[in-house]
Amino acid sequence: MQIKKLGSWLCIGLLPALILVSCTGNNKSELEQEAEKIDSNKSNIVSVGGTMFSIPSPIQTSMLLKKSGAPYSKAMLNVPANVSRYSTAVKKALNLGIYGADLGYVILYQQTQDAIGYLSTVKKLGDELGVSGAFSESLLKRFEKNMDKQDSLMSLSSEAFRSSDAYLKNNERLDASALIIAGGWIEGLYFTTQMVNGKVKDKTPLIQRIGEQKTTLENLIKLLTPYYQQEGYTEFIDALIDLASSEFDRVEIKYNYVKPTTDEANKITTINSTTEAIVAPDVLKNISEKVAIIRNSLVQ
């Protein structure tokens, strides 16, 4: 992806990075330079404020689990009391993402009491990270007012995380934004790998979903790579790179393009193309083990 470059006199790291055009300095590591490579066929493409990737919400994983008949498993979640363990900004951001995934999970399974606990934990970490505006008292009140409405709770929770993400991006805290997203993603993948080894009758959709994380993991690594040398990031990013190169590289993705069909009146297009992720049993086993190790190291 090409990054628009200003003249070097603007970009030699003298000014705070508050403008919405990414600048390149002269001392970037290979990994950072790798993250900024361009597709020479797309000379007008800009990457503003860094690389732009969408990482799927962990709520979608929870939705798949529920649809697959996976039972509610409180034991799988990060205990709210663990929040007192997280003293560094890195651990706080990662676990804000993890607890956010847990919150979505308990809402989906209509575990109201657990939801209150997770929302309080999310609010606490949000306050400590300086995004208290997104997880405000008024949000808590709206949450309590809608405890019997799953749809409303899901919307409120997701909107809060989007507000938090917007705030962090506005304030050039892209590193924190990336960590929250990463925490949520790893927790969602952890859920899936735990359930695929558990009491689910039809495991095929879960195995597919695990395999489909191949590209997302690559995107996540690219999202985090600019911060590789920051304290607290290196080990985590190395673990993700190992997961990608040792295991997900062995996942075969077969894609077949089929022309989409559009219903103009209802403003909906059906994407008919198909993707099949082929995950060998030993690869699945390794992915499950490594994801558990990574995730458990984050919540310790």
Next chain:
Amino acid sequence: MKKVFLIITIVLVGSSVRVFAQCDTIASICEKHLTQKYVSDGQQYRALLLNKEVAEFNATLFGGTTYRLAACTGLKDGQLEFSIFDKQRNLLFSNIEHKNAPYWDFKLISTLDCTIEAQLIDANAQSGCAVLLISFKQ
């Protein structure tokens, strides 16, 4: 020299604050296209576009899900072109073919790794904040 540097910093900071505020306003307008049936993916995507620049977002959309994508710039709808390509560069959708619709729903039969591109439609527009919101049906 110090004074010049300070003035430049103040101007740039002021400009960026204005740009961020503009992006927030646009995001608020854009959010109206997402009804309560749709759950946000928890992220906000935005890019400052100059002239004919194209912003690129890489995304994975899961099969068995209906998504709503809203793409906005400025205070009015219909000023931002957005297109979706698969990894083989097949064009799957462009709002230009649908009266510059500010949002559209996508039903995914199977998971799709895709690229979403956005650019300003107005030939006279010199710059603008493009906001993309991704949500999925509950």
